[in-house]
Amino acid sequence: MAKTQYYTATSIDGYIADENNSLDWLIDVDGGVENPFGGFFAGVGAFAMGANTYEWVLANDNVLARPQNWHDLYGDAPCWVFGNRELPVVPDANILMVSGDVERVHEAMVVAAKGRNVWLVGGGDLVGQFVDRGLLDEIILGIAPVLLGRGAPLLPRHLSARELILTGTAQVGRFAYLTYAVGTTPLPERHPSTTARRPAPARR
Numbered sequence: 001m002a003k004t005q006y007y008t009a010t011s012i013d014g015y016i017a018d019e020n021n022s023l024d025w026l027i028d029v030d031g032g033v034e035n036p037f038g039g040f041f042a043g044v045g046a047f048a049m050g051a052n053t054y055e056w057v058l059a060n061d062n063v064l065a066r067p068q069n070w071h072d073l074y075g076d077a078p079c080w081v082f083g084n085r086e087l088p089v090v091p092d093a094n095i096l097m098v099s100g101d102v103e104r105v106h107e108a109m110v111v112a113a114k115g116r117n118v119w120l121v122g123g124g125d126l127v128g129q130f131v132d133r134g135l136l137d138e139i140i141l142g143i144a145p146v147l148l149g150r151g152a153p154l155l156p157r158h159l160s161a162r163e164l165i166l167t168g169t170a171q172v173g174r175f176a177y178l179t180y181a182v183g184t185t186p187l188p189e190r191h192p193s194t195t196a197r198r199p200a201p202a203r204r
């Protein structure tokens with residue numbers, strides 16, 4: 001079944017960009033020869049990002065001057081950009097500018113993805129809005145060996161250990177990859193010895 005996934009690189013201390021919205025700390029970290037992103041993106045049918053992330057892509061990948069760069073990165077997969085400001089659209093790219101409720105947009109993304117996965121690129125609060133609506137199924141983290149101290153947070157929401165189930169670990173280059181299913185694990189059954197220690201009901 002198709003999933004809604006948050007796939008991102010992060011520092012050890014949980015930042016996806018530094019305090020200047022820069023990813024320079026990430027670019028030079030050896031990602032290994034078997035970067036998993038290609039395999040991941042092959043399963044993606046639609047994706048979404050926030051306005052700041054989109055602006056980073058515009059600047060970093062030079063996609064306005066060279067729109068082919070967008071197509072080389074993302075093919076024809078439709079991309080929803082959440083923002084409240086006027087942003088340039090990459091020529092001939094399948095980009096939709098939206099704002100407001102993520103649930104309504106998510107429904108459209110699932111339809112457009114045609115059975116493939118929905119990728120939430122970030123930032124963290126935008127992904128948090130999907131979490132708030134119970135729409136996130138999986139988190140895939142590529143953890144770089146970097147501590148930033150401050151910056152753009154990975155996912156500023158409270159999710160307990162019951163809600164995050166570790167389903168995969170891997171080392172690729174200098175990155176540690178962790179995959180979590182987002183859901184609710186049932187509480188463990190009460191151990192008989194715990195039950196036995198319950199106080200007996202008072203006799204009449």
Ligand SMILES: NC(=O)c1ccc[n+]([C@@H]2O[C@H](COP(=O)([O-])OP(=O)(O)OC[C@H]3O[C@@H](n4cnc5c(N)ncnc54)[C@H](OP(=O)(O)O)[C@@H]3O)[C@@H](O)[C@H]2O)c1
Nearest residue numbers: 009017021050051052053056082083084085099100122123
């Ligand atoms: N490490 C990685 O792999 C990775 C991945 C993703 C992003 N990044 C970086 O992390 C940083 C993330 O920036 P960020 O945390 O500021 O997040 P962001 O999500 O990229 O941008 C935040 C903006 O998105 C808009 N937005 C969010 N939710 C909205 C909604 N429901 N409706 C309308 N607009 C909405 C707002 O734009 P307005 O200001 O127009 O209201 C908000 O200010 C960027 O520098 C990006 O490049 C890194």
